[in-house]
Amino acid sequence: MTPMEDCPCGWGAPYDECCGRLHGGEPAPTAEALMRSRYTAFARGDAAYLSRTWHSSTRPRPLSLEPSRRWLGLHVLGATRGGLLDADGEVEFVARWEDADGTRGRHHERSSFVREQGRWVYLDALPNGPN
Numbered sequence: 001m002t003p004m005e006d007c008p009c010g011w012g013a014p015y016d017e018c019c020g021r022l023h024g025g026e027p028a029p030t031a032e033a034l035m036r037s038r039y040t041a042f043a044r045g046d047a048a049y050l051s052r053t054w055h056s057s058t059r060p061r062p063l064s065l066e067p068s069r070r071w072l073g074l075h076v077l078g079a080t081r082g083g084l085l086d087a088d089g090e091v092e093f094v095a096r097w098e099d100a101d102g103t104r105g106r107h108h109e110r111s112s113f114v115r116e117q118g119r120w121v122y123l124d125a126l127p128n129g130p131n
Contacts, residue, residue, distance in 0.1 A: 008043040009036035010074045023049050027120070031082025031089030031113035034120040036074065039095055043071035055114060055121045068100035088114045090126065 007018035014020075019040040028034035034053060041049040042065065051063050075094045082089020092110040099105075110126040 008040045008071065008074070010076075011036065015040070027118075028053075029084060030079075031086075031111075031120055032076065032079045032091050034113060034122065035091040035093065035111055036076070038122060039071065039074045039093070042095075053119075053121050055116055055123045058122075058124050066099070070098045070100075072096040072098055072104075082113055082120070088112070088123075089120075092128070 004014045004016070007013055007015040007020070009019050011018055019037040022028050022033065022037040023041065023044075023046060028037060038050060038053055041047075041053075045065055045067065047063050047065050050065075051059060054060075054063070073096045077092040077094065079092075080090045082091065090110055090112055093108075095107045095109075097105055097107065108128055110128055112123040112126050113120050114123050115121070
């Protein structure tokens with residue numbers, strides 16, 4: 001991915017102007033921005049960023065990614081709280097993927113986010129309820 005390519009998160013900005021800033025250390029301003037940057041980290045295979053933005057109490061050790069999985073797109077269904085002045089928030093999304101063997105799928109999640117040391121971090125997945 002070049003710096004000027006559109007960011008995988010779907011906001012339509014170049015990577016360097018979008019999630020690249022967060023991957024470089026800038027704090028996410030909202031829970032949704034963090035969720036989008038985490039999706040982009042999955043798409044780029046950036047396990048270190050995922051680990052840094054995962055709450056210390058729920059972070060898996062070690063964190064491993066599926067190297068043959070290609071992330072195809074992200075659709076944010078909605079966000080609750082998670083703004084500049086909030087302490088917690090939720091983001092619901094669907095992410096589409098394809099494995100090396102051609103198998104395709106989708107990951108539907110309601111994610112819970114909190115602030116840890118003043119920065120947004122991913123806490124865990126919440127039940128989606130009936131689909």
